[in-house]
Every structure is written in structure tokens, then in C-alpha cells.
Amino acid sequence: MAKARKKSWQEKLADSKDLPKVCRIDAKMRTRWGTGTFVIPAPKEVDAIMRRVARGKVTTIDAIRRKLAKKHEATIACPITTGIFAWIAAHAAAEAEGEGKSRTTPYWRTLKTGGELNAKYPGGIEDIKRRLVAEGHEIVEKGKRCFVAGVAAPRKKGEAK
Numbered sequence: 001m002a003k004a005r006k007k008s009w010q011e012k013l014a015d016s017k018d019l020p021k022v023c024r025i026d027a028k029m030r031t032r033w034g035t036g037t038f039v040i041p042a043p044k045e046v047d048a049i050m051r052r053v054a055r056g057k058v059t060t061i062d063a064i065r066r067k068l069a070k071k072h073e074a075t076i077a078c079p080i081t082t083g084i085f086a087w088i089a090a091h092a093a094a095e096a097e098g099e100g101k102s103r104t105t106p107y108w109r110t111l112k113t114g115g116e117l118n119a120k121y122p123g124g125i126e127d128i129k130r131r132l133v134a135e136g137h138e139i140v141e142k143g144k145r146c147f148v149a150g151v152a153a154p155r156k157k158g159e160a161k
Contacts, residue, residue, distance in 0.1 A: 009092035013085075016042040022074050036075025041068045046085035047092070053109040056135050058148055060111045061086060086110055087120060094122035108132055115151025 007015070019042040025033050049067055053059050061083055068077035090107035097104050108131040112118050117128045117139070125146055129139050138149035 009088060009095040012088050013043050013047055013092040016044065019043075019081075020045060020068075020072060022072050025075065033076055037073075038076045038078050039068055039072040039074040040078045040081050041072075041085060043085040043088055045071075046082055047089035047105055050086060050089050050107060050110050051105045053106055055106070056137075058109045058111055058115070058132075058137065058151060060113060060115065060151065062113055064110070087118075090118075090121040109135075111148060111151060115148045117146045117148070 019040055021040045022037050023040070025036055025038055029038075045068060046064060049059070049064050061079070064086065065077035065079060065082050068082065069075060086107070089105050090110070093104035093107050107121055108117075108128045110118070117125055117132070119125050121128055129146060132148060133139060140147045140149050
């Protein structure tokens with residue numbers, strides 16, 4: 001039996017798997033996500049938002065999730081799949097960059113909650129830091145974690161401004 005060829009990151013990004021899909025938040029998920037609906041986005045939707053982040057600007061996974069929820073008129077966007085698809089978009093961009101393509105998704109501009117750099121992106125923290133500093137951002141190190149200065153963590157419900 002022949003071994004199946006492994007999909008490239010760009011092929012994974014292009015595979016929508018019948019997504020996006022809007023679902024009701026069931027009783028099991030309600031304690032964590034509240035009530036209403038959630039959207040499981042298509043990988044290309046996450047990539048499209050990441051592509052629009054201009055040089056010198058950054059976004060967060062939470063901001064991407066809010067845009068996706070609004071677009072699909074859902075209460076929230078699934079945090080798990082949105083994060084996975086951002087990771088796939090990052091690897092697809094690095095793969096395309098390695099093939100000599102110049103207009104790829106600027107994945108280093110997509111941060112984790114609170115402005116934290118994502119160590120799981122291609123090149124790791126050092127490469128992401130280098131790219132962000134080259135675009136004018138200040139990086140703040142807190143222990144082993146790195147953050148873009150001025151990107152605040154979202155406030156929790158009821159927390160003072």
C-alpha cells in the first residue's frame with residue numbers, strides 16, 4: 001500500500017472542510033462560552049484577516065475572533081479552531097516565503113491574548129521579535145514570554161477600566 005503524500009501547509013490552508021459553520025452553544029459549552037451561537041471559521045477567513053494587518057500594526061487572536069463572530073452574526077468564534085487556523089496560515093506563509101513568494105501573510109503581526117508573541121509560529125520568538133522590531137514595535141520581555149509594548153490584555157467582565 002502506497003503511503004499518502006503529506007499535504008503542504010498551503011494545501012491545508014486551502015482546505016475549507018465545509019467551513020464556515022455556525023452552531024448553537026450547547027449546555028456542555030455554556031459554562032465556558034455563555035449562551036448563543038459560535039462560528040467555526042474556514043482557514044482562509046482567518047488568513048484573510050491576518051493578511052490585512054498593515055506594516056507597523058498588530059492584531060490579536062481575540063480581535064480576529066470578534067471580527068469573525070460579527071461577520072457570521074454569531075455570539076463568538078471558536079477559540080480553538082481560530083488559533084489552529086492562524087497557526088496553519090503562519091506556516092503556509094513561511095512555506096510560500098521559502099518558495100520565493102514575496103506577498104505572504106504577515107503572521108508575525110498576529111499576537112496571542114494581551115499582545116504576547118506566539119512561540120509556535122515559524123522561526124520562533126527570535127524571528128518574530130526581529131520582524132516586529134524592524135517594523136517599529138517595542139518588545140517587552142516578562143520572564144520567558146515576550147509582548148508587544150502597548151497591547152493591553154482584554155478586560156474581564158466587571159473589571160474596572
